[in-house]
Amino acid sequence: MSRHPNYLPHGVIPAVLLPFNDDLSIDEKSFRSHLRDVAATDGLSAITINAHSTEVASCSFDEQRRVLDIAQDEIGERLPLVNGVWADGSIEAARIARMAAAGGASALLVFPPAPFTLGQSPDMALAHFKRIADATDLPIIVFQYPLATGQGYPRDTLLRLVDEVTAVRAIKDWSGNVPQHEMHIRLLQTRPRPVNVLTTHSAWLLSSLVLGCNGLLSGSGSVIPDLQAELFRAVQANDLAAARRVNDRIYPLARVFYADPWAAMHNRMKEGLVLLGRLPRAVVRPPLTKLKRDEIERIRAALVESGLLGAKASRDAA
Secondary structure, three states: OOOOOOOOOOEEEEEOOOOEOOOOOEOHHHHHHHHHHHHOOOOEOOEEEOOHHHOHHHOOHHHHHHHHHHHHHHHOOOOOEEEEEOOOOHHHHHHHHHHHHHOOOOEEEEOOOHHHHHOOOHHHHHHHHHHHHHHOOOOEEEEEOOHHHOOOOOHHHHHHHHHHOOOEEEEEEOOOOHHHHHHHHHHHOOOOOOOEEEEOOHHHHHHHHOOOOOEEEEHHHHOOHHHHHHHHHHHHOOOHHHHHHHHHHHHHHHHHHOOOOHHHHHHHHHHHHHHOOOOOOOOOOOOOOOOOHHHHHHHHHHHHHOOOOOHHHHHHHO
16 A cells, blocks of 8 residues: 555656666665665655666566565655556556555556557557556556657547546656647646646756646656756746756756667666766666767766766766
């Protein structure tokens, strides 16, 4: 049962990383330390696990359950936990949802099934979400992908989801399209039963937040949760000057974290935490691969430019 039974997804929600040992097993000690580091940040609403940032595609069901157990043990009393539901089929998605509820998660982040890349109908999307909603009473965050992927939900499908699946209380918006993103904000957050828009446009976070999002859910929050919380507060206070100052520090990191290929974004964040002395190693599971030295040096330079790593410390470490 959730320790935060009345939680509704909103505000600043970092998605943490999952450290591995050299043999690719989960490095539980480093994971616990990472969780404590991120959760100590003022201004967070929750923490997300078992998502892209924790390389969930490479984690077994039992490993996902262990990730939830560790997070619950370390920070579950302090903050709600959002547990990702990554599955190609609805039956497995419902099983993961039940596991998350039994493990004390406070909300679910539901990824779109991979078969939707071949096309989807509104009835398919509804069947998927209804099966998950029937498995638990946890609030659901719909992960909205770009429409071009086939896994994003068109406007009419999205409206049917929020109308017919009352557990849907937020979307994680990765539409990648500014007019569509603004439409989500205006359409969903003003409904009689509001559905919060949590931006994950971390490469252009300030531009997204000023449109009026009620929160953000971001993997780069694993490295800069304090800057993201500060930016969100400034935007909420309509303090554009302060928001731009914070954004000037975020921008160098957004530039290197979200470079092509995007699949390496969380790999880069691990390297950033190693450079900052917050992780002992940056091991990723295949098909991800170790970054080359020149890219690690670009991350180091971005950390210096953002003010997170002193230039002298950077030279000494090199």
